[in-house]
Amino acid sequence: MxxxxxxxxxxxxxxxxxxxxxxxxxxxxxxxxxxxxxxQARLYGEGLGLDSIDILEIALLVSKQxxxxxxxxxxxxxQVFASLRHLAAYVAAHRTK
Amino acid sequence: xxxxxPSHTPEVxxxxxxxxxxxxxxxxxxxxxxxxxxxxxxLPRIERPWRVPAIDAGRTVAFVFTSGSTGVPVPHAKTWGxxxxxxxxxxxxxxxxxxxxxxxxVPAQHMxxxxxxxxxxxxxxxxxxxxxxxxxADVCQALQSLPRPRVLITTPIHLRALMAYPDTLPAADLIxxxxxxxxxxxxxxxxxxxxxxxxxxxxxxxxxxxxxxxSAREPxxxxxxxxxxxxxxxxxxxxxGHLEQPTALGDQIEPLDAEHFLLHGRxxxxxxxxxxxxxxxxxxxxxxxxxxxxxxAYFVPGGERAAEPGPARVAAAAVAxxxxxxxxxxxxxxxxxxxxxxxxxxxxxRLPRNSTxxxxxxxxxxxxxxxxxxxx
Numbered sequence: 001m002x003x004x005x006x007x008x009x010x011x012x013x014x015x016x017x018x019x020x021x022x023x024x025x026x027x028x029x030x031x032x033x034x035x036x037x038x039x040q041a042r043l044y045g046e047g048l049g050l051d052s053i054d055i056l057e058i059a060l061l062v063s064k065q066x067x068x069x070x071x072x073x074x075x076x077x078x079q080v081f082a083s084l085r086h087l088a089a090y091v092a093a094h095r096t097k
Numbered sequence: 098x099x100x101x102x103p104s105h106t107p108e109v110x111x112x113x114x115x116x117x118x119x120x121x122x123x124x125x126x127x128x129x130x131x132x133x134x135x136x137x138x139x140l141p142r143i144e145r146p147w148r149v150p151a152i153d154a155g156r157t158v159a160f161v162f163t164s165g166s167t168g169v170p171v172p173h174a175k176t177w178g179x180x181x182x183x184x185x186x187x188x189x190x191x192x193x194x195x196x197x198x199x200x201x202x203v204p205a206q207h208m209x210x211x212x213x214x215x216x217x218x219x220x221x222x223x224x225x226x227x228x229x230x231x232x233x234a235d236v237c238q239a240l241q242s243l244p245r246p247r248v249l250i251t252t253p254i255h256l257r258a259l260m261a262y263p264d265t266l267p268a269a270d271l272i273x274x275x276x277x278x279x280x281x282x283x284x285x286x287x288x289x290x291x292x293x294x295x296x297x298x299x300x301x302x303x304x305x306x307x308x309x310x311x312s313a314r315e316p317x318x319x320x321x322x323x324x325x326x327x328x329x330x331x332x333x334x335x336x337x338g339h340l341e342q343p344t345a346l347g348d349q350i351e352p353l354d355a356e357h358f359l360l361h362g363r364x365x366x367x368x369x370x371x372x373x374x375x376x377x378x379x380x381x382x383x384x385x386x387x388x389x390x391x392x393x394a395y396f397v398p399g400g401e402r403a404a405e406p407g408p409a410r411v412a413a414a415a416v417a418x419x420x421x422x423x424x425x426x427x428x429x430x431x432x433x434x435x436x437x438x439x440x441x442x443x444x445x446x447r448l449p450r451n452s453t454x455x456x457x458x459x460x461x462x463x464x465x466x467x468x469x470x471x472x473x
Contacts, residue, residue: 029398029441031422031441049438055231056231056254056258059232059233059258060257063233063263069234069262072231072235073235
């Protein structure tokens with residue numbers, strides 16, 4: 001039981017990461033397969049090469065899909081776009097749908 | 098003298114330093130531009146009545162750069178008098194006065210932001226909110242905190258994101274949009290959600306603001322007084338008014354009468370992504386300048402777009418044996434503004450040139466196959 005309880009959240013997190021990757025690739029029309037996005041690579045600038053227009057687009061996407069409103073204030077928020085993993089963790093913690 | 102570069106890529110910064118060897122960056126936050134930095138101090142509170150300095154109207158106060166068609170950014174000198182003349186007309190039209198509070202989502206270092214968030218407060222005595230919010234939730238909070246009348250200075254991209262905000266939006270007494278044309282549907286929706294009128298500004302780096310329209314109601318733009326449009330050799334030129342010299346416009350424009358015109362999009366070779374303008378010829382020139390790229394071209398993917406699409410991007414195809422897409426992207430990043438990084442970038446054995454060696458845009462678009470599925 002303990003083992004199950006500890007692996008389930010990890011599986012959920014991984015599923016959310018790949019779901020987000022799929023959504024981002026489709027919404028931004030990226031020519032990178034979603035599965036090839038390194039969950040730990042930077043989303044902004046170098047790394048995946050997203051810019052501020054994309055970030056606003058992703059903000060729109062997580063608002064529609066998960067009911068999460070991103071904000072610039074708060075220490076945790078500065079890290080949201082550090083990587084796909086950070087974004088997924090933030091969405092998991094704040095999703096309302 | 099202020100310099101407003103089109104982007105901050107290393108190539109543009111190098112050019113800026115050769116244009117003005119004594120250039121420095123005045124900043125209030127850490128900044129990684131490769132020029133001497135001067136940190137703007139926090140000013141002590143000014144107790145005495147402040148005398149506004151008188152500036153000679155003929156004095157050149159800024160150079161605003163466009164990205165140019167040959168790879169070299171082109172400076173456009175702006176004199177104080179004409180800049181202020183232009184924004185004073187904007188203040189009259191938008192009814193922005195000393196009691197107005199402004200909130201801008203656009204940065205001050207391009208022409209629209211410079212005019213609307215720097216010059217407009219100076220010329221009208223209105224107050225600019227120190228925050229420049231980005232996310233819809235932050236825009237709402239900042240707007241809500243301002244006294245009325247309050248004005249939101251923004252772009253179609255931000256408005257589109259704000260329309261998806263699930264809660265009630267704070268009332269705005271005016272919403273100003275520029276950088277790329279706003280659809281009538283989005284303008285109408287914004288007027289309902291913000292309970293205030295939407296006014297759109299048409300302008301360019303070369304000309305500054307030229308016209309406004311009430312986008313929710315009318316497709317026609319009304320010119321600034323004294324500005325005349327003329328058709329010469331297939332291009333529409335603007336002259337008179339606050340313009341330093343006659344200027345060819347980069348858009349397909351249909352004059353209706355002496356004061357009004359319709360806008361039918363960019364000229365074929367020009368692209369505008371979130372207010373950053375470039376040309377396919379310039380971008381292709383930069384692509385071909387990368388060592389190892391034997392042939393290549395930029396193109397605009399897709400033809401007709403949905404009513405309210407996300408921001409359009411540009412695509413490119415390249416013949417570059419030995420280089421990966423990542424190599425080319427990294428090289429482009431040093432040469433062009435990142436908004437013009439190709440999406441997608443296709444690597445091919447040869448480009449679909451026709452028998453005369455020409456490269457039709459349609460043939461390039463056909464490489465992409467069917468259009469991407471819409472945003473869920």
